[in-house]
Amino acid sequence: MNSRRFAIIGMGYVGLVGAVCLAKMGHRIVGLDIDERKISLLKEGKLPIYEEGLEELFNEVKENLEFTTDFNEAISKTEACFVCVGTPSRRDGKVDLSFVRSASESIGEALKNKSDYYYVVFRSTIPPGTSQHLIIPTIEKLAGKRFGEGFGYAFNPEFLREGTAIYDFFNPPKTVIGTTDKRTADFLLELYSELPEEKIVIPFVESEMVKYVDNTWHALKVDFANEIGYAAKQFGADGRLVMEVFCKDRKLNISPVYLKPGFAFGGSCLPKDVKGLVSLLRDRDIKSPVVENIMPSNFIHIRKARHLIENVVPKGELVVIIGVAFKPGTDDVRETPAVYLARELLDAGYTVKYYDPLVRASHVKAFFGDFIEITDEDFFSSLNEALSQRNLVFTGSFKDVPRREEAYVGKKIFDLYGIFYEDKELRKKIDYYALCW
Numbered sequence: 001m002n003s004r005r006f007a008i009i010g011m012g013y014v015g016l017v018g019a020v021c022l023a024k025m026g027h028r029i030v031g032l033d034i035d036e037r038k039i040s041l042l043k044e045g046k047l048p049i050y051e052e053g054l055e056e057l058f059n060e061v062k063e064n065l066e067f068t069t070d071f072n073e074a075i076s077k078t079e080a081c082f083v084c085v086g087t088p089s090r091r092d093g094k095v096d097l098s099f100v101r102s103a104s105e106s107i108g109e110a111l112k113n114k115s116d117y118y119y120v121v122f123r124s125t126i127p128p129g130t131s132q133h134l135i136i137p138t139i140e141k142l143a144g145k146r147f148g149e150g151f152g153y154a155f156n157p158e159f160l161r162e163g164t165a166i167y168d169f170f171n172p173p174k175t176v177i178g179t180t181d182k183r184t185a186d187f188l189l190e191l192y193s194e195l196p197e198e199k200i201v202i203p204f205v206e207s208e209m210v211k212y213v214d215n216t217w218h219a220l221k222v223d224f225a226n227e228i229g230y231a232a233k234q235f236g237a238d239g240r241l242v243m244e245v246f247c248k249d250r251k252l253n254i255s256p257v258y259l260k261p262g263f264a265f266g267g268s269c270l271p272k273d274v275k276g277l278v279s280l281l282r283d284r285d286i287k288s289p290v291v292e293n294i295m296p297s298n299f300i301h302i303r304k305a306r307h308l309i310e311n312v313v314p315k316g317e318l319v320v321i322i323g324v325a326f327k328p329g330t331d332d333v334r335e336t337p338a339v340y341l342a343r344e345l346l347d348a349g350y351t352v353k354y355y356d357p358l359v360r361a362s363h364v365k366a367f368f369g370d371f372i373e374i375t376d377e378d379f380f381s382s383l384n385e386a387l388s389q390r391n392l393v394f395t396g397s398f399k400d401v402p403r404r405e406e407a408y409v410g411k412k413i414f415d416l417y418g419i420f421y422e423d424k425e426l427r428k429k430i431d432y433y434a435l436c437w
């Protein structure tokens, strides 16, 4: 991209690094902050923060940088702004959006006087819905312009880590562009065209959610590794070695496997071994809340499925569970979530019947005993008969079902696992319910 003029709003860790890195890419940058002390320091060529390598790079690209506290100046001189204001936690843990709100207001005001199309790009971490319900309406109201007409907008989360921020800016793990405005998407795709890794254009709300998910996952990884490391040591094992070997498995452990939202897990291994480890930890009084809460989380997900059904199916009606085994291609019903869900539905006052060509009531009885009332009469012998009922729950362990709208007319379809996830057109035409999409 040829040299362009951009404003960076918020001269903190993210904004200042972004300003210097975009200047290094050859662009002319106006850095803005409401903190006059920061702006005075920057004008004197001094950095208000320490970040590895930043001072050297700042000095190298100084002539491409200018600083101001004036939004009108910053926006009149540029064709896009990148907003990097803070979104700290309030005392109650809620996200403080006051800086986002006031920056949006200032941008809106300044855009009143701008005749050219202007790109507003938020890089601050913001809760799902903030772009659509706070930032865009605020700018539209104050600028007197419509999104996609007078100005473009994207949420473009920043993935850099302090300490390696400059390297991370030029080597992001991915580039996410949350927008429905093609012009803004094209502008950012061109700006970032030299950066490595995938560029992904998605709607606002998913892009906002992604950033929270990434950081929560990183935090979960740290705590999981620490819990396992500490537990390993109590058993006389080297926790570092255990996790090193764990990470060598790129098929099941460090991979997208098991990371598709859908229904609860079950089967002969996962529940047994999670419960086993929890009991070993409890015997030694080792506190491991991440590991201890895996089974409760799994159960809560089954209860959410019950609530999904309860919300739309009147009590007393028949609900048919299609797929009873814990996964496809097996008759194994050990710890199958289908039976836990059936028990929830029976408790809620529904009649429950089943379809699974590989499973008989005796299989369920053998594992679950008195946990559930079930006989062979509760199983439909043909798929067509099962599908002719009104309320159909697909658990994912039986997938060989029709993908035609006619098969589901007048029925409520609960797709817990996502067997219809890819059939986006079909989903729109039927009375379709899911937990995670």
Ligand SMILES: NC(=O)c1ccc[n+]([C@@H]2O[C@H](COP(=O)([O-])OP(=O)(O)OC[C@H]3O[C@@H](n4cnc5c(N)ncnc54)[C@H](O)[C@@H]3O)[C@@H](O)[C@H]2O)c1
Pocket: 009, 010, 011, 012, 013, 014, 015, 032, 033, 034, 035, 038, 084, 085, 086, 087, 088, 099, 100, 102, 103, 106, 123, 124, 125, 126, 158, 159, 160, 161, 162
């Ligand atoms: N720090 C990180 O490693 C990191 C990484 C990725 C994303 N983020 C996200 O980026 C955002 C910024 O983080 P940070 O660490 O740079 O924050 P920071 O607190 O260091 O900087 C924020 C800056 O914004 C300024 N500011 C506040 N309101 C303003 C306004 N209305 N107009 C102009 N400037 C304003 C503040 O004075 C401050 O200088 C946050 O949402 C954060 O979650 C941070």
